[in-house]
C-alpha cells in the first residue's frame with residue numbers, strides 16, 4: 001500500500017546539514033499494524049511525516065497504491081491526505097482558536113458533509129477517546145493527556161484507511177495508554193492500516209511488526 | 221462552502237477578540253474621519269443648491285493689493301470688482317450673468333425688547349438668478365429694486381421664526397441695524413459652510429448707508445460670473461485678468477498699492493489661492509495637500525493592520541499546517557483567509573459608516589456649525605473601503621498564500637516564506 005524506496009531526508013540549516021533519514025526502504029501493506037522504535041533523534045517523526053505525505057523526501061521515492069506521490073498536484077495531495085490518511089502529531093498541533101469539537105471537525109470540513117453530520121461524527125470520535133465531556137473547552141484549557149486524546153479523535157474522525165500516530169500514548173498514564181492502544185487495535189481489526197511511533201516496548205509487542213531506526217538508518 | 225468559510229471566519233474572529241477589536245477600531249475610525257472630512261469639503265465645494273450651477277460659476281472671492289512695503293489681503297471693494305466685471309456679458313458671449321454682493325456681516329435687531337444678531341448680506345438682483353434658493357414664501361428682490369434702492373429683504377426660515385414666530389412674513393417689516401425693510405421672500409436655511417450663499421438676511425446693495433463703497437478697492441464684496449459652460453472658463457479668466465491689469469491705474473491709494481493680485485476662480489481654486497498666498501490660484505497645490513492628508517490618514521491604520529496581520533503569521537502558520545495536513549488545499553486555505561479578511565473589513569466598514577452617520581447627524585443637529593447639512597459621501601466610503609480591503613488582503617492573504625504552498629510540516633514549524 002505504501003512503499004518507500006531508498007528514501008533520504010536531509011535538513012539544511014545555515015551552517016549544518018543533518019541527515020535525518022538515510023536510505024530507508026520500507027513497505028507497509030494494507031491492514032498492517034507497524035510500530036517504529038528507536039532512540040530520540042533517530043528520525044522516527046521524520047519518517048512518519050514522509051509516510052503521511054506531510055513533507056517531501058530529499059532523495060528516493062514514495063509510492064501510494066503503486067503511484068509515486070511526486071506526481072500528485074496540490075489538490076490531489078490534499079484529497080489523499082483528507083480521505084486516506086489520519087495523523088496524530090507528537091506535539092498534537094491543535095488549533096488554539098478552535099474549541100475541542102471544532103478541532104476534531106477539521107478533517108471533515110474539507111469533505112462534502114453537512115454541519116450536523118460533522119458534529120455527530122466529531123462527538124462520536126471524542127466519545128471514543130473518553131473526552132465527551134470536554135467538547136467546548138479550548139485546547140489551552142486541557143491537560144497534556146487530554147490534548148493528546150483530542151489529537152487522536154481528530155485523526156480518526158474521518159475514518160482514514162491509514163492512521164499515522166507519533167507517540168500517541170506519550171503523555172498518558174499506563175491505564176489511559178492501554179485504553180488508547182485498545183482503540184488502535186480495534187480500528188486495526190476494522191481494517192485500518194496503522195503506523196505508530198513508540199518508545200514503549202510493551203506496546204510495540206502488541207503490533208504486527210517493529211521497524212527499528214538508529215541514527216537515520218534502518219536496523220534489524 | 222462559502223457558508224463554511226463564513227462560519228469559520230466568525231469563529232476565529234470571535235476567539236481573537238483583541239485582534240478583531242483593534243482591526244475593527246482602525247478600519248472604522250479611519251473611515252469615520254474620512255467621511256466626516258469629506259462631508260465638510262462637499263458642503264463647501266460640491267455643487268449643491270443654492271449653488272446648483274456651481275460647476276459653471278467663477279468668482280472673484282478675494283483680492284490682494286501690493287505696494288513697495290504694504291500688502292492688503294482680503295475681500296475686494298465694489299469699485300475694483302465693478303471694473304473687473306461690468307459689461308462682461310456684452311463683451312463675451314460665454315458669460316451668462318454677473319453678480320456683486322457682500323460677505324455676510326453681523327447685524328443687530330431688537331424684537332420685543334430682545335436683541336437679535338443676524339448675518340446680513342447685501343446683493344444685487346442677479347445674485348438671485350445665479351443662485352438657486354428655494355423659497356418658502358414670496359420671492360427674491362430684483363435688479364429694479366436694487367436700482368431704485370428699495371428697502372426690501374429676503375430672510376431665511378430661522379430668521380422668520382425669530383421675528384414672527386413662524387407666521388407668514390412676506391409684507392411685514394423688520395428693522396436691522398437701524399434700517400427698516402419690507403420682507404419680500406423667505407428661503408430655506410443655507411449651511412454656513414457655503415460662503416457664497418450663506419446669510420440670514422439679504423437686502424439690496426444700494427440700501428447701504430453711504431455711497432462710498434462704489435469707488436472702494438478694499439471692502440467686503442465678492443463677484444460671481446455664471447458661464448454658459450466650463451469651456452468658457454479660460455476666456456473669462458483671461459478677460460478678467462486684462463481688466464484687473466487696467467484697474468491698477470485706478471487704485472485709489474496709488475502711493476501705497478501699485479499692483480492687484482486677483483482673478484476669476486472656481487471656489488476650489490480660490491481656497492488654494494488664499495491658503496498658499498499665491499499670486500495666482502494654484503488648485504493643484506490644494507489637491508496635493510488634501511490628497512496627501514487623506515493618504516497619510518489612510519496609510520497609518522493600514523500599516524497598523526498590516527503589522528497586526530504579519531505579527532499573527534506565526535500563529536496562523538501552525539493553523540495552516542494543521543489544516544493542510546488534514547486535507548485543505550492551498551486553494552481552500554486562501555479562500556478561508558480571503559473570507560476572513562473581507563468579513564473583518566466589511567464589519568469595520570459598516571461600523572465606520574454607522575459612526576459617521578451618527579456624528580454627521582449630531583453635527584447637523586447640535587448647531588456647532590450653523591445650518592449644517594452634512595451628508596455621507598458614498599463614493600469616498602467605497603473608495604476607503606476598497607483601500608482597507610486591499611491592505612487587508614495584501615497583508616493577511618498574501619503571506620497565508622505563500623505559506624499554504626509549503627509542505628504541512630514546514631508550515632507547522634512556523635517557517636516563514
Ligand SMILES: Nc1ncnc2c1ncn2[C@@H]1O[C@H](COP(=O)(O)OP(=O)(O)OP(=O)(O)O)[C@@H](O)[C@H]1O
Pocket residue numbers: 011012013018019020039040041042043044045046047090633
Ligand atoms: N526542521 C529541522 N531542521 C533541522 N533538523 C531537524 C529538523 N527536524 C528534525 N531535525 C533533526 O533530524 C533528526 C531526526 O529528528 P526526528 O524529529 O525525526 O527525531 P525523532 O526520532 O522523532 O526524535 P524524538 O523521539 O525525540 O521525537 C534530529 O537529529 C533532529 O535534530
Ligand SMILES: [Mg+2]
Pocket residue numbers: 044045046090166
Ligand atoms: Mg519524534
